[in-house]
Amino acid sequence: MTKILNSPISRRAVLGGTAAAIGALSMPSILRAQDRSLKVGVYGGYFKDSFDKNIFPDFTAATGIAVESIAEPTGEAWLVQLEQAAKAGVAPADVSMMSQVAMLKGQSTDLWAPIDTSKIKNYDGLLGQFVNKYPDGRVAGIGAVAWYITLVTNTDVYPEAPDSWAALWDPANADKLGLLALVSNSFLLEVTAKTFMGGTGALDTEEGLNKAFEKLAEVKPNVRLWYRDEAQFEQALKSGEIPMGQYYHDVTGLAAADGHPVRSTFPKEGGIQDSGCWALSRASGKVEEAHVFIDYMSQPAIQATLSRKVGTAPTLKRDLLDLTAEEFASVSSDIDPIIPRYDLYQTKSDWLNQKWTEMIVG
């Protein structure tokens, strides 16, 4: 709580807002010239670095809108900051990349400004799962990027790639795994359901959820690290300290391309497909620029560039893109993905969280 109240971002935004207000009173014309800028929240680390290098400079060249990219923490920390700031009428970022669970939570407080789809030229080319709508049909967010969480291994320790999520349960892997620490970002219940219970539909009932928890508890002796911070696991995976686990397909691919002994495998049950939306904070005054930005990002050429340079799965229909089969395979897979049950993290989040924490701590 104090961390959020004292957050340097919101304080800087307040100071910036004051300075802008004073500027508006004295020199309106100059302000308008400088106003063509947009603060964009992107997940920190590899993601932000890649966007800064491969995407944002071209966007500024094409539209004349300067981008100030802001490193967001993953998880819901950024959502909480946006929400607190919006209550005070400030936007630490105008457009942010938000996870699906965060989109649903933000919807409940009308945090996202509705998007005018007539201004998005490729709106009809977007895959259905990448348009995030309010219950009343307003569009809350447009797919930004999609990514997979897959089974990753250190190639020095595991010369052969595992082919199933069941490897997590293998007693031979005792104390060797790194898994995400939260029920709502690891999606391990869905993995358990797809691997052992015939599909994520098994999680519809409380009985099914309890069964999945029971099965998942068997993984505990194999887990060395339950991580919240990605850097922590990535480092250990590269060095072989923690040679197996779940991690992001794109980041692992980039690390492998840098020469680290790591690999990402799509298990036969499928990788976990998660995605992020571009969403506009209701406190932002840059509605026009935000639409220009989202329109630009939804072009086939840009989505293809993202797949090639950043390693994310495209949000547009495949036939609109000029990706080769090989390029497509490096960011996605034909294996039917495990789609997280976002609805559960909306309706049963406290119960799931309590049960999960008791399972891993107890």
Next chain:
Amino acid sequence: MRREAPQKLTDYAPLAFPAIMLTVFFVIPFGTMIAVSFFQRQQGGFYTPAFVLSNYERFASLFFANVLGFSLTLAVLVAICCVAIGVPFTYLLTRMSRRAQIVWMVALLSVLSLSEVIIGFAWSTLFSRTAGITNLLVALGLMQKAVALSPGFPAVLTAMVYQALPYTILVLYPALVRLDPTLTEAARTLGASPLRAFFTVVVPALRATILATLIMVFIFALGSYLLPQILGRPQHWTLSVLITDQAIYQSNMPFAAAMAVFLVLVTLALVTLTLFAGRKREAAA
């Protein structure tokens, strides 16, 4: 110079500044937190103002009692380790030349400039199997093969003691510098060994300082949430880790606030008890 009791209202003016600062930076935030702890959690959203006890009810379980118990035990252990290392260290430090003292102090202060994240990652590397200190022991022929020392309880404790030790020494230093050296000299003249003089003269003379230091380190350690995460297993996660999970990852501010309020109350109760016990013993002596 005799200090006169304040006569007029303006005599209280010097109190205004600290009072305002305390209100702005402590009373208001803490008050907000207490208020939020009674708010109604909106699952899948944020919270709405209300007066409900459900956040405290959820906390009242064996599971959270165990986590609280572990957090308090860990903080007490860190405090004891820090004082056990810090008192003899600072005592020897004050006997050194002024020059040597400055060098030591600068080195200690530089540790304070490290963030908890850096300390955590540095120790996790030192404790790792692939690049850690056990590799040195293997090279020296003291161990058969390198092992991982983290995650585990000793790893958490070591890093937390490392982090809190400079504070401990900074708090102890003024009292030890002012300690009259003739006290130990007298003890030595009367035939006590240096070790005996230290334990029978120096330590009792510093009882109040040591108690205050223990309390300070205890409270400092209680707030730690990164080191247990980086260096510990889930069973070594402190209550602060779970508070962070609720506040940041679950956006459950009311429950996080309720846990934080409870943690503050327990801490205050323990500190009061300690001070009370200390005063009683002093009165008896």
